[in-house]
Amino acid sequence: MKRVIVILLAIMFVANFAFAGGEQEATSSDSLKVGMVTDAGTIDDKSFNQGTWEGILEAEKDMDITTKYLKPVGTTEADYLKEIGNLYDAGYRFMVTPGFKFETTIFQAQDKYPDCKFVLIDGAPHNADYSVFNTAANTVAIFFAEHESGFLAGVASALQIKEGEMGFIGGMEIPPVQKFNWGFQQGVAYANENFDTKIVLNAENIIYQGTFSDVAAGQQLAAQMYDKGVSVIFAAAGGVGVGAINEAKSRAKSGEEVWIVGVDVDQYADGLFDGKKSIILTSAMKRIDTSAYDMIKAELGGSFPGGETLIFDASNNGVSIPAKNPNLDSSVESSVGDVFDMIKSGSIVVAAEQGSLIK
Amino acid sequence: MDYIVEMLNIRKEFPGIVANDDISVNLKKGEIHALLGENGAGKSTLMSILFGLYKPDKGQIKVNGQVVNINNPNQANDLGIGMVHQHFKLVHNFTITENIILGLEPKSGLFLNLKEASEKIRKLSEKYKLNVDPDALIENVSVGMQQRAEILKMLYRNAEVLIFDEPTAVLTPQEILELIKIMRNLTEEGKSILLITHKLKEIKTVADRCTVIRRGKMIGTVDVKDTSTADMAEMMVGRVVSFNVDKKEQEAGEIVLDVKDLSVLGSHGVRTLKNFSFSVRSGEIVGIGGVDGNGQTELVEAITGLKKIESGSILLESKDISDYSIRKRITSGMAHIPEDRHKHGLVLDYSLEENMVLEVYNRSPYAKNMFLNKSEIRKHADKIIDDFDVRSGEGPVTITRSMSGGNQQKAIVGREVDHNPNLLIAVQPTRGLDVGSIEYIHKRLIEQRDSGKAVLLVSLELDEILDLSDRIVIIAGGEKVGTVNASETNENEVGLMMAGVGKGDTP
């Protein structure tokens, strides 16, 4: 036993000298230190965390900043606050947090660390019982018009497929996911009316799985829908969506014609199978990366819009579908471009409420 | 002289005790060499060292004249040394063949060639007259056959030196005779045997030489044919041992235990005890005589509450206790020295003192308002250790698992006798004990009787039954064959009855 320990200690020392070549501390002191605390899920979640982080990395390329993200132990407010404290103690004075779960956290952090800037994506700071909303002077709250994004994806899918059934798989039944769904339904309806497509959306194929993590359930739900004759599924569901994508891929490999509409970011690459084909028909994007990038740029330019609540929508290119997707005909892409302009100009208004829509 | 194994100046210490102190033993090829010593003398330790289970602190081991290092049982196997432990290491729902080849790498190919193995085992079994069915499941065969499977396991691995640690303690008298024959066959085929046993008769019968150990020290090695059992006993204990049991005539008193028409279902749903009736009165020892597996275990388990009865009644001092809980039976004045000391008798991971209050921990003075009274518990343990000469490394705080088998047994007997019960049920009370301890335990059982308590003795050793009992109830096939007064019978008669030949009942 003792001998083993001695040997291990020796290895440790050797390893220490072997690898301790460079100082690893992030010590460059003048550049802005931009930190991020991730939400539940990994940094490469193909969604919020990844989008935010990509925006920050993009900014790092173009501007003089240092970056770091931290992953909390759990998903409670205390866990988030601890990581913000860690970044703060390490000298970070600009933090981006993705997701509504940070609302109460930022509400506290903006007062606790007044000399630090916060960007809260997809939420507005408020206290625990929603009695006080306050976006302090060092905080920017950012929202997206998911319904517009969903609308565009709906129009694009309908135009491309023309006839058949579509479905929707959501994660938890929460406003941003619901808005995607409602927008998608409106987009499909718009295409049926104005472009003569014949797409059916049955109520039984509009489903909220209930988590953002149950990959297996996502796969099952997708399989059921495809079996019932659905050809396109809009999956706004995190890990559940991953399951749906997997199901679509395995079906596509055996020759079935099935599609997924991606969410949040361009998921084209996730849908690749057999090397070059992808089952991602299009994606309903929120330009999270753009928003993070823009805020960092604003900060460095001295125009950080502290205290404001910003809406990223079609009018400021905050939502869109990917500019290019080989699965969409160029005619479809140009029609969607027209629709996009109409939303921008206000001649099409997409409702952000359920109204008479399904679920 | 060429020795196959030499253990030279072996020393081994455990916390608080020197288990082997400068012990040297050598084994000639083809001989049976007995190890004799009191409980805790260090016999098992010495053999465990040879088998690679412990490393000696000092000393040398030579095999065939070469100094060797034996670090684990596999190395021992490779050197041709095998060991049969007192408690077998067999997997119950495996066949004998599977058990034997377990742990052996297949020599060629990926799969075990079971057929080939089973054929080889059958041949070995015939050669040494072991009479083992290679395809039988372990759970379906007798203890004796299991032991023979263990022997085959050694032979299958080409062992030349066979170590037996108290092999006869678990066997019936008949099985012991068979084992003796087998050992002789083995030596005739050139194998050498190291045998640990407390039974001087057996040493006298099979062994060539005998090494005596006392309290970790070696007393000497003698030629068996030149030494009487009494001499050997004296060498071992250091004083003259009396083999005779002193017992005064005494009138028995009131009936303490009255069993009427008791029937019990066995593990496979068959009735293993059928309409069994007998009684034990105060001031007498009643022995249950019978061949192992004829319902003794079920009888005892029914009386002590470990097993449900099917019909009949059990009266303790005229109260029907047949649906009392075990605890209630204990508090009603029943004590039980169990057959299996590891399964029932001890919590092996508890200290000795904790085990000594296993049934009474919740009573005054050992408990006070739900709290244990450690000083009283210590006192209690010290008393038993003193009275029954329980030897261990660290006294009352010794973890019982580390104690020698015999000392574990003495501790249990001490605990149960110390309860001073109205009815003491003693099952194999002297199993694994040295002659000195047997003498003492016998004395204590008789004391119980003399002070007017009732004692029910279950033993496979006919001598013990005959020496201690006032009356003997003979059981065969789960039924009572008859009752005899010990003073009016002999080994022959009881032996016949055990085989199922009935006799007119004497009340």
Place this chain on the structure above:
Amino acid sequence: MKIKINKQLYIGLISVLLGLIAGAILMAFTGNNPFLGYSYLFRGGLMNIERIGNTLATATPLIFTGLSVAFAFKTGLFNIGASGQMLFGGLCATAVALTFNIPRELLLPLMMMAAILGGGFWALIPGLLKAKFNVHEVVSTIMMNWIAYWTIYYSVPAFFKGEFLETESRSIPEFASLKAEWLTNLFNGSFINYGLFLAIASVVIIAIILNKTVLGFELKAAGYNRFGAEYAGMRVDTNIVLSMVIAGALAGLGGATYYVGYASNIQIGVLPTLGFDGIAAALLGGLNPYGVMAASIFFGIFHSGKGFMNAMTSIPPEIGDTIIATIIYFAATSVLIERAMAIVSKKVKGEN
């Protein structure tokens, strides 16, 4: 007795050392300086009073789950269900907090009672299944984890839904939280709360029960040798149930310290990993209540220091997580290896 405790401590320390070395090797191989890494790790956990408070707050529920696992283990039961018991205990406490509008002095004890009963009830079921039908508790407690998960999943939105959020309960009012202003202030705004005192009290009580009481003697006996305990007249079946219930009550109370102390609402769709970390804490703590507490605080340092280490070095969070997991599980399994070796040699001795 003294020697034995020291030996356990010794084994624990060696295991910790092995864990640290394993972590150091991992850091070195990912191109980081282990000494620097560890110095930030420990500073992150202990650098100032707020961080010490947070470390203790992180350790608090872990002490409970560790204690729960250790207690069950001592009595021969493998409680993998601490997570579920925690969850259900936490739900009960939250439910009380959100339902009754009574003074804090009454409300807090009532909430703790609810958590104890809830956790106990959640473990009662596996206990009964084991005692009556010999269903192995590993299977049934895992099952109960998921039943708790789904119970929370459906009951929180149904009964305690926040105004806007479907995924978590309403936040409990401030006066129903185990956090106390004086304590928060004393520790400079950390999350430390009354749960820590409950944890310390539980550790002491469990240690006393196990070592000094008639009940502990009986429960441990059944754990070590069921047949021996039966022989000695103990009611083994009742004791199994009792053991499970006590273990569950501990985890349930731990759930309260987590959901109404450390946090202030209960989230759906999350099975806390604390139940499993509790197994590691129990093992490293040598199943000794005080050892469990020490191990939990030790893990607490890591969990709360990790972020600072990541922030100060170039160690990516994923590697940071791996390093921490390596330290924790290496330490816990080193103890296990030592134990396994002890068991093997014991077995050998037992054959005599």
